[in-house]
Amino acid sequence: MKIAIIGGGYVGLVSAACFAEFGVEVCVAETDPARLDRLLAGEMPIYEPGLDALVASNRAAGRLSFTGALAEAIAGVEAVFIAVGTPSRRGGGHADLTYVFAAAEQVLKALDHPVVLVTKSTVPVGTGRKLAALAARLRPDLAVEIASNPEFLREGSAIGDFMRPDRVVVGAETERARAVLRALYRPLNLIETPVLMTGLETAELIKYAANAYLAMKVTFINEMADLCEAVGADVHDVSRGMGLDGRIGRKFLHPGPGFGGSCFPKDTLALARIAQDARAPSRLTEAVVAVNEARKAGLGRRIIDFALAAGPAGEDLRGRRIAVLGLAFKPETDDMRDSPAIPAIEALAETGAVIAAYDPAAMSAAKPLLPGSVVYAESALQAIEGADLLVVMTEWNEFRALAPARLAQAMAGRVIVDLRNIFDPAAMRAAGFVYHGVGRGQRPVTADADAYDDDADDDHAVMGRDEKDLADG
Missing domain, CATH: 3.40.50.720 (NAD(P)-binding Rossmann-like Domain)
Structure with missing residues (x-):
């Protein structure tokens, strides 16, 4: 043929x-x-x-x-x-x-x-x-x-x-x-x-529906990660507890900086428009688009706040070296389309910090999209050399292999913002780092403990439903 x-x-x-x-x-x-x-x-x-x-x-x-x-x-x-x-x-x-x-x-x-x-x-x-x-x-x-x-x-x-x-x-x-x-x-x-x-219409819709559903899973676990940080829970255990349910599955329940790439951003947006034009709006898809965009837009501020909190009071980031590992929206690709690294680095560059970036595959594709002040390293170790702060944007395997002792030896500072949760928090803290992951309960619980029992009656009502409804739902 x-x-x-x-x-x-x-x-x-x-x-x-x-x-x-x-x-x-x-x-x-x-x-x-x-x-x-x-x-x-x-x-x-x-x-x-x-x-x-x-x-x-x-x-x-x-x-x-x-x-x-x-x-x-x-x-x-x-x-x-x-x-x-x-x-x-x-x-x-x-x-x-x-x-x-x-x-x-x-x-x-x-x-x-x-x-x-x-x-x-x-x-x-x-x-x-x-x-x-x-x-x-x-x-x-x-x-x-x-x-x-x-x-x-x-x-x-x-x-x-x-x-x-x-x-x-x-x-x-x-x-x-x-x-x-x-x-x-x-x-x-x-x-x-x-x-x-x-039929034709069904095949065309399957692709959009599949991508939108997967994007929804990513967005949902990212919101759960924020909740975990607020209440002192661990999103990885939450994800595992959810994923072991055969009706849900484990895939696409990994928290991070938000989805990017060539498919999810444009396909979720396109599906929302298709549904609106058909007068059958997909409110869930619209929410996924909005929540993901807000997450990526706020990444820079999140990193900056962590960096400032670790430094002397009143000091800004001007002149401080920030190492960024990973630029592509995911590992094993050089695709920079809608990568969360773009808005994050733009926000960091505006502070006057020196950005040293490294990605095993995407640096050529990244250069036209990132501020001209970004310095591109030839290796991960070169990027982190003398850095005050390390930000992990993409979970390339070679970054997982960076030992805490080697990081401590190379870096001038002791702050790590791990947006992919590739490092062991306990090992990093034992090596003297101030470690910030995603959804790992970093923030203290500020609400009164009794506040979490406000909906107890509703919980009992749910538990009292017909077992068949719970099995089907």
Whole structure:
């Protein structure tokens, strides 16, 4: 089977390499000359573990190729995947479909045979119908069928997610379109991967609903972390106690500075707008967006307050060295989109502090987005050398390996703000550090203890409910 993928970005490149690994002949059409040149030279335009080797092996086998000529890419293919960006539109949050429809129009005009046109990009509900109308208008002479095949790739784990997915979702309403997609994913039959066949609108909504729900879990545990700090509880035990419930699960219950990246921020915002436009507003999704944005906006102030509290009264941060470890929104990626590190570092830079930053993969991507005063270190140890304060923004494994004694030897100060909870608080405090994590009960309980019993009667009322209601709820 032969397919074309329009767009050599994150989704397009990973999908192309993995389909090629399945034995499919894949040609990627990329219109950005700089990106195309890198791909042709064997260089990866993104950081994703294992991707360079997978691309190289499939190019060598003749199953994967790159071109800037659309007609060359789609010649003789059975399916064309659109995998271009769908960023948030400025001012409103709706997904910008400019690139999707531009790619579809170019493909339709260049086609000389019937194909299945598949959206791999994350697109709002109703996009498939619009593409079908466009195909009928531009190419009434060809049988162009539309399908939706949303991706569920985690940056840093994308290859594994594609090759061993939880499920494959296909939105298609003709037998030919369903047959083509089934054939493409046939290798997954060996591991009994569920393939969910739905209508177009359903497939489009599944992607948004899944991301919004996961973002909600992240936001919820972050709010619980704040509550833990206020009442003296440990959010990790709370998270574990919740996650052991099979109805809830352990994943995405890790507290931190807020979610970022290429999916959750734009997809939650887009879903909120889709729901508003459909007059079926999603208040939970709207709250997730607002709470996460507020959390990221307040990070800088949180760090500054911790730093000032540890220093002499009346002293500011001007000239003090702050080491920031991690810039990407998560480890194993160089993605800086909506990274919590951006607003935090901007706020710290405004104090006049000297920011020494290090990230194993994202520094090139970070430099255009961060203040010009930031100093970029060549290693984690170089960043922390002489630092008055250490801030952990991203949980790269190499940062976890930093021993308390080594940190104490390198740093001038003794304050650590661990926004990913990668260090052992007891070990850090034993080494003489003032340690601040997330949700680890740092703040004393200021309310009267009896205040926590105000709702006791309500608690008893809940406990007295029918057991079936509790089991279902």
